[in-house]
Amino acid sequence: MSFLEKLAYAWELRGLFAQSLGISLLIALGAVVIGFVIGVLLAVIRIAPKTNPVVKVLDGFAQLYITIIRGTPTMVQLLIMYSSILVVFKYLGTNLLVPIIAFGVNSGAYMAEIIRSGINSVDVGQMEAGRSVGLSWVTTMRKIIIPQAIKVVIPTIFNEIIILVKETSVVSVIALRAGGNQVWDLMGLVSKMATAKPAVYNTFLYIGALIYLTVVLLLTFLQKMLEKRMKKNER
Amino acid sequence: MNDKPLISIKGLYKYFDKLQVLKGVSTEIKKGEKVAIIGPSGSGKSTMLRCINLLENPTYGEIWFEGKLLTPIDPYLHFDVIKLSNTYQKQLEQYLVEHPDADPEAASEAVIADIKKNDLLKKNEGGAYRKAIKALFQENFQNVDISRRDIGMVFQHFNLFNNLTVMQNLTLAPVELKLKTKEEAEARALELLTRIGLADKANVYPSTLSGGQKQRIAIVRALAMNPKVMLFDEPTSALDPEMVGEVLDLIKQLADTGMTMVIVTHEMGFAREVADRVLFMDGGIIAEEGKPKELFANPQNPRTKEFLSKVL
Numbered sequence: 337m338s339f340l341e342k343l344a345y346a347w348e349l350r351g352l353f354a355q356s357l358g359i360s361l362l363i364a365l366g367a368v369v370i371g372f373v374i375g376v377l378l379a380v381i382r383i384a385p386k387t388n389p390v391v392k393v394l395d396g397f398a399q400l401y402i403t404i405i406r407g408t409p410t411m412v413q414l415l416i417m418y419s420s421i422l423v424v425f426k427y428l429g430t431n432l433l434v435p436i437i438a439f440g441v442n443s444g445a446y447m448a449e450i451i452r453s454g455i456n457s458v459d460v461g462q463m464e465a466g467r468s469v470g471l472s473w474v475t476t477m478r479k480i481i482i483p484q485a486i487k488v489v490i491p492t493i494f495n496e497i498i499i500l501v502k503e504t505s506v507v508s509v510i511a512l513r514a515g516g517n518q519v520w521d522l523m524g525l526v527s528k529m530a531t532a533k534p535a536v537y538n539t540f541l542y543i544g545a546l547i548y549l550t551v552v553l554l555l556t557f558l559q560k561m562l563e564k565r566m567k568k569n570e571r
Numbered sequence: 572m573n574d575k576p577l578i579s580i581k582g583l584y585k586y587f588d589k590l591q592v593l594k595g596v597s598t599e600i601k602k603g604e605k606v607a608i609i610g611p612s613g614s615g616k617s618t619m620l621r622c623i624n625l626l627e628n629p630t631y632g633e634i635w636f637e638g639k640l641l642t643p644i645d646p647y648l649h650f651d652v653i654k655l656s657n658t659y660q661k662q663l664e665q666y667l668v669e670h671p672d673a674d675p676e677a678a679s680e681a682v683i684a685d686i687k688k689n690d691l692l693k694k695n696e697g698g699a700y701r702k703a704i705k706a707l708f709q710e711n712f713q714n715v716d717i718s719r720r721d722i723g724m725v726f727q728h729f730n731l732f733n734n735l736t737v738m739q740n741l742t743l744a745p746v747e748l749k750l751k752t753k754e755e756a757e758a759r760a761l762e763l764l765t766r767i768g769l770a771d772k773a774n775v776y777p778s779t780l781s782g783g784q785k786q787r788i789a790i791v792r793a794l795a796m797n798p799k800v801m802l803f804d805e806p807t808s809a810l811d812p813e814m815v816g817e818v819l820d821l822i823k824q825l826a827d828t829g830m831t832m833v834i835v836t837h838e839m840g841f842a843r844e845v846a847d848r849v850l851f852m853d854g855g856i857i858a859e860e861g862k863p864k865e866l867f868a869n870p871q872n873p874r875t876k877e878f879l880s881k882v883l
Contacts, residue, residue, distance in 0.1 A: 467626065
């Protein structure tokens, strides 16, 4: 099989490639949203003054969560979700929520630390000013501190998103279903095709790599646009 | 003038770990009064000011605002509450037996210190005492967030909200706290900005402003809440010299409207001109206080003399 023939074969499968790219992006997008929400919540809990016993308990939980998630491999977390915690999805026609939740929960721990560092970088005077006009701690966080913190951590958040997009390739260790049919993420598709036709393995790997690279370049572009817009907001 | 104090500070102590910044400050501020606090750096004047709206939590002592207690109902914070307890009575009797010729004030202080140190209230006191505390709590306590609406604060470093426009800086709190509708708040903000000649800056972000402009906007941000008192924490210390005047002028205008003000400042001329009363703080206590003319012209305390000779 010549190189051109391999490319032609890949082109024949473009529908499948597109679908599997869609699956990968869907998982990544869902995970980013969940991760971001968890991250903000955990960061705020970690940063909250420990005067209230409820906050203390929540903070203990947040620390435990971050320790466990950062201390275990993503693939292990995914398999645990798949085979025990979210085992109910085994009986459903669509189980894409399993990797979305698994990667979201994973990313939440990292996002929490990123956002926490962002909150810490905001001048304490901002919180004092908010409190001095009678706003509560939570309102000041929401309206003043977190918007400023997010701006600071956009590059680091995008770094995490990029890692997450690539990390979703781990999902090929579990069997994905959508509407009762088996589906594959991008790397899952490459492996499957390679098993069916070993001769195309290397070519398909390169194609997979190129697709990921393109996605990451698009994300980088998006990051730059966002940073530019936020800077403009200050002038 | 109303004689009931707007703000009462009673037996205020503040420790930062082992460092004692305030060592028993008590004073009252009446409605309409302008009080300037002067003193060397590290004397505790900013800390005292920040204790008034609980940006610093006092280690001991009480802050009262309009007859409401802002400091938490921790029995150890309240001398009056400690004195209500049986433990206090017993310990005092015992103390007076041991020290028959002790001064009553000193005896009381020593007993209270002992009770605090050994956490005797928790060990000895029962339900009746707890009820007394609860009564005090219900009657007088007020969450400081409520009082802060009436206590405007101006910071050394302005602390304008960097992520909001000037207009949003002024309207955020009144709207968020549902004191005004957005339209009302914006109308009021524009009126205030016009008063300080910065109406054209309504839609810019703070980073584009000069220090003097920032501080004047910080002042009207506090005024947008229609406060009953304004606290100024060294409002001109972070400004370039040519911008000090515009900020002091605005504070002076505000003083002329009858606003109650507490100002921590290094501007002695300004303090002399604007204040009704000057507090000289040194080493965590109010070392001397008086009318500005008397205190500046004829200081009684040697430390006041020394300080004034350096700065005047």
